[in-house]
Amino acid sequence: MPNVGKSTLFNALTESTKAEAANFPFCTIEPNVGVCTVPDERLELLAERAKTKKIVPTYIEVIDIAGLIKGAAEGKGLGNKFLSHIRGVNCIAQMVRCFEDVNITHVENSVDPVRDVQIIESELMLSDLDVVERNMKRKEIQASKDKMDLLKKCHETLIEENSLYTVKWTAAEIAILKQFNFLTTKKILYICNVDEQTIIDGGNTHTQALIEHIKKRGNTVEPVIVCAQLESEVAQCEPESRAELLNEYGLKQTGLERIITSSYELLDLITYYTVGVQETRAWTVTKGSTAQESAGVIHSDFEKGFIKAETINWKDYLDCDCDDAKAKRKNLIRQEGKEYITQDGDVYNFKVKA
Ligand SMILES: Nc1nc2c(ncn2[C@@H]2O[C@H](COP(=O)(O)OP(=O)(O)OP(=O)(O)O)[C@@H](O)[C@H]2O)c(=O)[nH]1
Ligand SMILES: [Mg+2]
Secondary structure: OOOOOHHHHHHHHHOOOOOOOOOOOOOOOOOEEEEEEOOOHHHHHHHHHOOOOEEEOOEEEEEEOOOOOOOHHHOOOOOOHHHHHHOOOOEEEEEEEOOOOOOOOOOOOOOOHHHHHHHHHHHHHHHHHHHHHHHHOOHHHHOOHHHHHHHHHHHHHHHOOOOHHHOOOOHHHHHHHHHHOOHHHOEEEEEEEOOHHHHHHOOOHHHHHHHHHHHOOOOOOOOEEEOHHHHHHHHHOOHHHHHHHHHHOOOOOOHHHHHHHHHHHHOOEEEEEEOOOOEEEEEEEEOOOEHHHHHHHHOHHHHHOEEEEEEEEHHHHHHOOOOHHHHHHOOOOEEEOOOOEOOOOEEEEEEEOO
């Protein structure tokens, strides 16, 4: 929704001042795109022990868009055309206002997270319905029975006010669905924007109501509770004093770290590492990826020319001072084939055909 703190959080996440954040609805019109690196303590420890010259974390691209209001599909507010900017994302993060502040305008004039979440869900359905109806009119779609059948099923679902993620799609249907980039098939991470006191308390009646509401939903994880205002102060202070500021609120991690942890969980993502003197680097793959697929994240040639992977758990490697000879003596380095399933925290050394 507008004016809930999206741009304030975006700036804190991406450590920029790029997005204008101000107390009026529809402050953001054009999307802001930013990149935030994934903070990773394991990567830091490995790099330090390996005396690496260069550390390369993985990153997440974040898009901050305008707010949607009730009636957006009929053109209210800024309408809903700007949703095209997020059709390609892996996950939607919906910021929900859970703080009381009479000075900050709420477009619905009261704080009610469950109502807000329902409004957005319904606007996303209407946006998908529009995509369905437009596509059903296209000749090339009409020429494919499979596509038309699928769109009809989407139409029926959306007309009954159900999001598309609620349908049990077959693998064949999922393959077709992908081309349309429907918003209501995407996973949603709810971010509750609360005040400073609620951070200390760990929640309030609004966050509780939202948690209860989304328990039934699925396709999400526990909401992340942040105070965008506080995150923005944390991001602006020197890295050395951040922990101290967080500590005052009983926090061990920044909101960014908690959002990333939750989005990794939601999207079934895990991290593996490559460690060397020149470079120590974190790579992201989907849970269940094989060693060969994981190698492909580095370079498609690594996937094609894959021979085997030498691998060791990151903690074991750290305990061996990131020294291959030591790890081999202790028999901790395993030789794995292409079908091996990558585990979170694996350190890889891929052997590939030259
Ligand atoms: N009290 C309080 N105010 C906040 C918090 N986060 C943001 N605000 C204020 O709320 C107003 C709107 O913040 P933005 O970040 O511009 O909100 P937005 O969701 O990007 O708004 P649009 O771009 O208009 O959709 C600003 O005046 C912020 O200072 C918060 O945690 N607490
Ligand atoms: Mg904004």
